[in-house]
Amino acid sequence: MLAENLLAGRTRNMGASAIREILKVVSRPGTISLAGGIPAPRSFPMAIIEKITEAVLQKFGSEAFQYGLTEGFPPLREALAAYLETKGIVATPEQILISTGSQGVLDGLGKILISPGDRVALEAPTYLGALQAFTPYEPRYVQIDTDDQGMLPDALDAALARHSVKFIYMVPNFQNPTGRTLPMKRRLAVAEIIQRHGTLLVEDDPYGDLRYGGALIAPIKTLAPEHVVYVSTLSKVFAPGLRMGFCLAPDLVRHWLVLAKQGVDLHTSTFDQALAAEYLSGGHLARHLPKIIELYRPRQQAMLVAMERFFPHSFSWTRPDGGMFVWVQGPMGLDMEAVNRTAVDRGTAFVPGTFFFAHPGEGKETLRLNYTMADEATLTRAIEILGEVFDEALTGFQKGMSSAFRSSSMVSARC
Incomplete structure (x- = not known):
């Protein structure tokens, strides 16, 4: 035993x-x-997947089955740069890091940012998977009050004035678990607050494309780009089993995320990344x-x-x-x-x-x-x-x- x-x-x-x-x-x-x-199986583009699988084999051949860059498959990073532009986020392919699901980014952030006892600020309630990713690194959580429109900027400002916070975690679009969306006025306030306090925000956006009413609201990343790690995934709009996540982070954070990922999985599945690249670049997602x-x-x-x-x-x-x-x-x-x-x-x-x-x-x-x-x-x-x-x-x-x-x-x- x-x-x-x-x-x-x-x-x-x-x-x-x-x-x-x-x-x-x-x-x-x-x-x-x-x-x-979880997404409904009926939402999976099965006919498209069959089509793009053949396209990937023809276009990339054995390259789709080889080891690849830790940062990600270049064609996918190029396709994601174009995809992010539709949300108002300006990024070069080199600035994008591919992960094995967005959960991989959250764990990586915990690994490189949290020392035991560090404070992490987040919404109350918040995404359970983020708590699971961060908690093993032994942070102290600072819960920020919310209402029907999400996090209260005044409460965030007061918390940052009172505590030294390593980073803030937030799901501003159709939040898990509440479904709430942070309105533009509050996003502007949050952007001003994090820049004034010199604080990092992790903006997790897995659901932003699933909008049934209302207009697109600009990501906080567009308002304070050097203070925001933008995290997202294709799991809700492509196929969750492919575990395709990505992030756009300030240079220092991205550098250490790459090193952390090398110790975990070297890189995300090349073949799955190739499928995602073809799904995006071929206009199939749209x-x-x-x-x-x-x-x-x-x-x-x-x-x-x-x-x-x-x-x-x-x-x-x-x-x-x-x-x-x-x-x-x-x-x-x-x-x-x-x-x-x-x-x-x-x-x-x-x-x-x-x-x-x-x-x-x-x-x-x-x-x-x-x-x-x-x-x-x-x-x-x-x-x-x-x-x-x-x-x-x-x-x-x-x-x-x-x-x-x-x-x-x-x-x-x-x-």
Whole structure:
């Protein structure tokens, strides 16, 4: 038997993904899961992939199967530079670093930037995968207050004045888990704040292309380019199994990210990068993206309509202009982990919101719902079930509160 002292101390900060553990529980046939955060298989451009695979073999031949540059496959970096230009981001191919999924960038940033005890500022709630990437490097988290429009610039400014923060992490477009989008006025304020404080911002943008309404808002990278690491992925608009992420970082950060990546995987799959290069440069993304949006838009609408119909009046939720998630707030004190166990027994599931907070115990009355993996009729049925579960949970919760109040009153009377 191997002893536990064989393991590095940092492993005490590593744990299984709460969401992946929930997905294991709800994977049985017949369960309607609103817990995952994954693209619908119907969104994958299967016919296009078949076509571009042949094109890659003809264009690159054995080069597509050879070792490559750590920084990334040059044709893909060229294609990404053109793609970023459509978002207003000016970059040369040499400035772009390809990663194995955007998660690879987040782990790399943790590795090169965080020493034990360093402070990292982030939204409350925030993306669980970022917490998993950063936590093994032992940071102290500074949670920045948010409202229905995302991070509050005044709260960020106050936190930076009070603490020495190594970097800020933010998902400004259709945030995971809330679906919120930071408006332009706040982006301008955040850009001014990070430049004034000389602070680095990690702008994670995996969902920005999944817009169902409203207009494109400029990335913060365009407003303060030397203070922002822009991170994104093709997982939501191409194929997640290819694990194709990338970032655009200030020179110093990019240099060290390259060195960190060399120690992890040398480089991302050359063949997969070649497929992505052909997908972008051939104009396939531009033609396929509207099909993805037309798949998800009615699903989101069906969920929102069903929530209005079936959820208790004491619940509130976001109404995003895009992305993959809706965030729900229940009455204070209601334990959504316990409620989810009941929901699973009834054949549906969600993710309790507490997992998206850096500080344990917060957000117990919140939850995240995903709508990309089920059709409209199935989503409506799942929301109806959840409405019944929530009504029952509220009844029990209110009885418990009433009993506690009566007990407290009796004690007061005896005193």
